[in-house]
Amino acid sequence: MKADNETLLLRGLAKNDRKAIETIYREHYNLVQALVLKNNGTAEDAKDVFQEAMIVLYEKAKSESFTLTSQLGTFIYSVCRRIWLKRLMHQNRFMIAEEGELELIGVEAEVEEQEQHNHEFATMEKAIGSLGEPCKSLLEAFYLEKRNMQDIALSFGYTNADNAKTQKYKCLMRLKKLFFSTYNSNA
Amino acid sequence: MDELKMLEQIERYINGQMSPDERVQFEQLRKTNPEIDQMVVEHTFFVHQFTHFDEIKKFKSKLNDIHIDLAEKGAIQSTRLQGRAKVVYLVNKYKRVAAIAASIAGITAIALSSLVVSVSPKAPAKEIAQLSRQIDALKRKDQELNQELNQVKNHVTTAPPDITYKTGGTGFLINTKGLLATNAHVIQNASHVVIQGNNGKDYAVQVVFMDMAKDLALLQIVDSSFKAPASLPYAIKQTPGELAEPVFTLGYPRNEIVYGEGYLSAKTGFKGDTMTYQIAIAANPGNSGGPILNKAGEVVGILSTKQTSAEGVVFATQSKFIHRAIDSLRRQDTAFGKVKLPNAGSLKNLDRTQQVKKIKDFVFMVKVN
Structure with missing residues (x-):
């Protein structure tokens, strides 16, 4: 029964359904916060770590190949614990409180993958940040809102669709350059 | 501007907007021209990065939203320590660091002032x-x-x-x-x-x-x-x-x-x-x-x-x-x-x-x- 429920929740999460996210949050957050607070962290750290785990779960839920091999709570707790351990190690601090009774699963690969995603996210954020307007809005209109060139030309004040296309091309090339210069140098 | 046209082709190809004939032709081109193949791969990756960034950004702000919402309703433990509790918490957390920092600052100040006194030129004011x-x-x-x-x-x-x-x-x-x-x-x-x-x-x-x-x-x-x-x-x-x-x-x-x-x-x-x-x-x-x-x-x-x-x-x-x-x-x-x-x-x-x-x-x- 519980497993069915959790499958439903994951399906909801994959569809970015607010109710499902809220339910997962409500059921599992407190345990993670307790872990972080006990181990040199603040409530703010706990929130960060938990949300990071939620993103991991979200990416997993979206991929069709994913099936949960443990209970949802165990997965979230394991991911959070792993992330927090890594952050503490980064600051040369270590876990003090060892918790015996909670079940853990190995999630090294997932956390590693998430770190790569975080790196990509930060790189893109920086690239878009230095791209400036109107390039940012132009690319968003085309690639995210999927508007056609005619429409974009009209609302951005270009004389025709061809003009808008050229502008979009130039903007895209600039963003690619910004993105890949950081991405490749850190890879 | 050839590259612009090529990009347009690639985008139509990725989005599946090509007619079956065109598609076959383009795939042939990809096979014979590794440069174009590389462009397709790179562009696919980049567009994915771009859309994925936006998706995660929105997801993050939704999580934040939910967090605040639930904290206000009391459905999760309140994350904010208030008033005295917070001060006591911070003092306990940082007192060692603060003590070390203060003593380093003190030593540095004394060392610097003695250094300045010893090296500054002494010329009479007249x-x-x-x-x-x-x-x-x-x-x-x-x-x-x-x-x-x-x-x-x-x-x-x-x-x-x-x-x-x-x-x-x-x-x-x-x-x-x-x-x-x-x-x-x-x-x-x-x-x-x-x-x-x-x-x-x-x-x-x-x-x-x-x-x-x-x-x-x-x-x-x-x-x-x-x-x-x-x-x-x-x-x-x-x-x-x-x-x-x-x-x-x-x-x-x-x-x-x-x-x-x-x-x-x-x-x-x-x-x-x-x-x-x-x-x-x-x-x-x-x-x-x-x-x-x-x-x-x-x-x-x-x-x-x-x-x-x-x-x-x-x-x-x-x-x-x-x-x-x-x-x-x-x-x-x-x-x-x-x-x-x-x-x-x-x-x-x-x-x-x-x-x-x-x-x-x-x-x-x-x-x-």
Whole structure:
């Protein structure tokens, strides 16, 4: 029964359904916060770590190949614990409180993958940040809102669709350059 | 623009907008041309990165939203420690770090101050001579003197009083409304101050600002015969000059305007004074208060004192203190609320003779009794 429920929740999460996210949050957050607070962290750290785990779960839920091999709570707790351990190690601090009774699963690969995603996210954020307007809005209109060139030309004040296309091309090339210069140098 | 067309093809291919025939053709092209294949791979990756970024950004803000919502409803443990609890928590968390930081800061401060004391140069203060000029009073004929005295007795005028001026220096205009900068030591203990232009004409001035510590004074021309210029040729720089930068000055060590040039030899002045520069330039009594200009014709300082024990060592007040003085004037007196210093000069690409020709009408002899 519980497993069915959790499958439903994951399906909801994959569809970015607010109710499902809220339910997962409500059921599992407190345990993670307790872990972080006990181990040199603040409530703010706990929130960060938990949300990071939620993103991991979200990416997993979206991929069709994913099936949960443990209970949802165990997965979230394991991911959070792993992330927090890594952050503490980064600051040369270590876990003090060892918790015996909670079940853990190995999630090294997932956390590693998430770190790569975080790196990509930060790189893109920086690239878009230095791209400036109107390039940012132009690319968003085309690639995210999927508007056609005619429409974009009209609302951005270009004389025709061809003009808008050229502008979009130039903007895209600039963003690619910004993105890949950081991405490749850190890879 | 071939690449633009290619990109369009790639996008249509990725989005599945090609007709089956076109698709087969394009896939053939991909196979035979590794460059195009690479472009397809790269573009797919990049578009995915771009859309994925947006998706995660939105997801993150949704998570934040939910977090605040649930915390407010009390569905998850409140994340905010409040009031005393938070202070106690922070104190406990950071007391060790704070103690270490405080002791490091203390040790560093003591070490630094002892270092400064031991290395700062110890030169006697009397080595500094202020470059105001003792005007030779004997130059004036007795007759002239008597005449002038009679005139003073006979007429009460608002024009500059006819007085024998004993000391003097140099001053220069810093705005078009007749505001001048000079050295405070030039005009200290003065009962009368007038300025004399390059054309030999005297103008009555009022002292509106004086700062002995920075050796800076501002004078306002109050003479109705003064014709305000349309603009000043030089800018007053806010930033300090550079080491080794060539500089020049104009001043009145005698009754004629005199040009001198040198270079900025240290970014601090006498005994490491950070308000002044050290400049290597030939200066004589009377040069005090003259502008120090860089090669672009921007004012970087005001010539003030020289070291008597060494030849050619001159100190100049940094020009940013003129800006500071104007700021404090503005606060004291609303009449100066609109005073603007020139921040762009017109001398940049001129040769030196042209620059001097343009500047000399804005440099005045300051005469003091």
